Amino acid sequence: MTSRFRTFALSLTRPQKIAIMVVADVIALPICLMLGYLLRLGEADYLEQYGFAAATVMALATIPVLYLSGLYRNVVRFFDVRMLRTTGVSLAVLAIGTYGITIALGAHPPPRASLLIYWFIAFSYVLFSRLFVRHLLHQSPAARLKRPRVAVYGAGEAGFQLVNSMRDGRTHTPICFFDDDSRFVGRHLSGLRVYGMDDVIRVVYGADIDEVVLALPHASPERRKFIVNRFASMGILVKTLPSLDQLAESSALEYTIREVQIEDLLGRKSVPPMEALFSRCVQGKCVLVTGAGGSIGSELCRQILSRRPTTLLMVEHSEFALYTIELELKTRFPNCQVIGVLGSVLDEPLLERITRVHRVDTIYHAAAYKHVPLVETNMAVGLRNNVEGAWVVAKVAAQNRVQTCVLVSTDKAVRPPNVMGASKRCAELIFQAYAAESDVQTTFSMVRFGNVLGSSGSVVPLFREQIQHGGPITVTHADITRYFMLIPEAAQLVIQAGAMASGGEVFVLDMGDPVKVIDLARSMIEMSGLSERSETNPEGDIEIRVTGLRPGEKLYEELLIGSHVSRSEHPRIMSSRENSLSLASLDVLLRTLLGQCRQNSEPGMMSALQLIVPEYAPYSQWQRPTGDTAPPAQPVRALLSYWQDDVPSVAPTGRTALSR
Structure with missing residues (x-):
């Protein structure tokens, strides 16, 4: 019976539903007034003394008064307290109006106390009739499960x-x-x-x-x-x-x-941007983003468009990735000029042309290969994309006098045991070298951060997928630790870096203490309402399996090469002095490295890489026995503990900015 009523009620059109409510109220409210007479006077015989004039007025006035109150426009299933208050006031107006009109018509006015009684009865009718219908409409089959x-x-x-x-x-x-x-x-x-x-x-x-x-x-x-x-x-x-x-x-x-979400369990609050810094290099400017279809690049584009640039140029070598982000941004920001450029950062003529034609003010270079094992086994391609790509971008920015150019780097660039990290350190050295040139008008800076939650290749989506398939969760080492940050934090840091830079800085966000990846896996198992299967709990749901370190993978990551820090405009972003090379000497070394890449000589590439990045120690020198534990990564705040308010800032050249 209930289900048939619900089906019937939901099949009615809105005018049909309003018509039913109007008819019901026209009939019921005069009856409520008659009941008010009866309760006030005590005997039905007295009803004839007052006649039915008031009841007639009530019936005629019901429709316009309740309609103007919005009662008939309100959806019964969402009848709320505000609507009850409006209904109560409307019924009071209706009662008072009925009394006045009855007198105006020359009829015998009803007792004033009966109108008060009527108000309570009528309000109860309106309330319970709507709640009853609402109750019936909520009795869906799903509700009984x-x-x-x-x-x-x-x-x-x-x-x-x-x-x-x-x-x-x-x-x-x-x-x-x-x-x-x-x-x-x-x-x-x-x-x-x-x-x-x-x-x-x-x-x-x-x-x-x-x-x-x-x-x-x-x-x-x-x-x-x-x-x-x-x-x-x-x-x-x-x-x-x-x-x-x-x-x-x-x-x-x-x-x-x-x-x-896993970001709820990292034990720290996200770092909010400073509004003045956030808009300085973006608002009213022409901005170019390389690698615009990637996790960081696409978020950069979203954040940039929220600050109303004149033009956003997106360079991406993946057709599908560029199509996806361009469609999204043009839908979300229809009034902004968004231009997708299909091409590689290795294409110097392409970058030079679009930078010159559009008079680019700011460049964010996010295009890079970032997966350590893939770059390790595809060394030549990885080095060309990460090193030569950064060289091309820096050269084009300097030649076209772009105001600001920011490199997106990684904590893997610090004392790297792998080719990917070493290639990103090379990219940092390129930007530092251009920043040190006296005749270069572009402000070059770098941003260095850890693992980004939710990005492609992040452990979080991998662990989530493994849990959905019943496990096991694969962890390369029981003691491996990583710094984690959110994609919006990463993008905001990149944008603020350009605003704070004076030339040659590397900006690093304080991501709190490093997190053990195996603890992250256990938290995700528990969050799913499951338990870990182990020797002490053989009946558990999900096993965590240690597979061993992959080629080029470190047990722990660091954020700094040097330890000399100073403050910047952002209260949680600071600077540290690091070694750099001159552009002239770096030019020779880079040509040697890229020559080895063209010959695809792995020993030659590794030797040339070590000449540029002396701290690059190939994986074999870092590999430890399985039972060894990694030395604890030093939290950023420990490196900053010696600060004094009166410590002067170091010179801008060769600085590295550290977020505290």
């Missing part, structure tokens, strides 16, 4: 709205609250009891909780990580609410609940 039993962590405003939304949506069953605040523990909110963290195990297992939703939009990353790990260790799936801004509409609350 087993719904997850949910505990809400956070007995505040966000938690209160979330529980009410769950009850309206009927897709989850709220069971209880958890909260750290002892003032709430033991009390009830929205009819549910609030428990403390000491009761977690007893309540979760006793009440058969399926999920926990964090309603703590402003909790610190450390606190969120602790809570997630606590419930994940019990096999409970944890979800979260993004922010209180997204909780303004209670009807949308359930759609803002999302799975806890």
Whole structure:
């Protein structure tokens, strides 16, 4: 019966639904007035004394008054408190108007107390009639299926709205609250009891909780990580609410609940950009991005267009990647000039032409091969793309007097044991050499950061896919550690680097302490509501398998070569002095290296590479026995601990900027 009514109601057109509501109200509201008479006067005989003039006026006035109040325009399934308030005021106006019009018509006016009684009866009718229909419409087949039993962590405003939304949506069953605040523990909110963290195990297992939703939009990353790990260790799936801004509409609350992302567990807040720096080299300028179809390049393009450049030029050698990002950006920013250029950074005439014709102001060079094992086994191609590509970009920028040119580098460029890292260090040296030239008007700078979460080749999507397939998760070494940052953080750092540069700096974001990759894998297993399969837990769900270091892979990464640091405009971005080469001497070494690349001589390429990057030590010199552990990576903040407010900044030439 209920399902047939729901099907019938949903099949009606909007005018048909309004017509049914109008007819029902025209009939019911005069009856409500007659009931008000009866309750006030006590006997039905008195009704004849007052006649039916007021009831007739009520029927005629019902439609325009309630229509103007918006009651008929409101969707019954989303009947809210604001609509109730409007309805109450409208019914009061209707009652008072009925009294006045009855007198104006010369009829016997109804008792004033009966109108007050009428208001309560009519309001109850409107409320319960709409709620009844709403209840019937929510009784879908899906609503009768087993719904997850949910505990809400956070007995505040966000938690209160979330529980009410769950009850309206009927897709989850709220069971209880958890909260750290002892003032709430033991009390009830929205009819549910609030428990403390000491009761977690007893309540979760006793009440058969399926999920926990964090309603703590402003909790610190450390606190969120602790809570997630606590419930994940019990096999409970944890979800979260993004922010209180997204909780303004209670009807949308359930759609803002999302799975806890791995970035929630890194234990640090994202580094916000400084607005003045963020716009300085972009707003009102012509900007060129190489490697625009990659993870960093595409995010750079998005961030740049949000700052209203005159033109964005995107250079990309992959046709599909360029098509994808160009389509997205032209859809999102229809009023901005976006030009896709299909080509390689090795094509010097192409880069020279577009830079000259469009009078480019700023270049962000993000085009590079970044996968360590692939570059290690394809040495010649990797060196040409990463080294010669940076050389071409720097040369074109200097010749065309581009204002700012920023290189996207990597922490693998610091004391590299692999070809990819050494090639990026070469690229840094090229930019440093051009920055040191007195006749070059372009400001060259570099950005060095660690692993970017969510980028192509990142361990996070790899681990997620391995978990979805039932494992095992593959980790190359039990002690391997990495620095992690978010894609927006990386793009914002690149853009700010150009704004702060005076020439030759390498900017590095403080990404907190390095994270053990195996701990990251365990956190992702727990976040999925699963357990690790190990010798101590043979019945677990997902195995973590150590496969051994790949060629050229380091156990740990570093952010700095030198240790002399000074401040910059951004409070978390600093500078460090590093060695550099003159452009004249570097020119000879680069020609030797690229000559070996054309001959595809691996020994020759490695020897030439070591002449440019003396700290480059091929993988065989770094490889350790499986049982050895890596020396702990030194956190950035430890290197900066000696700062004094009165320490003068070092000279700009050859500087490396460090984000603290």
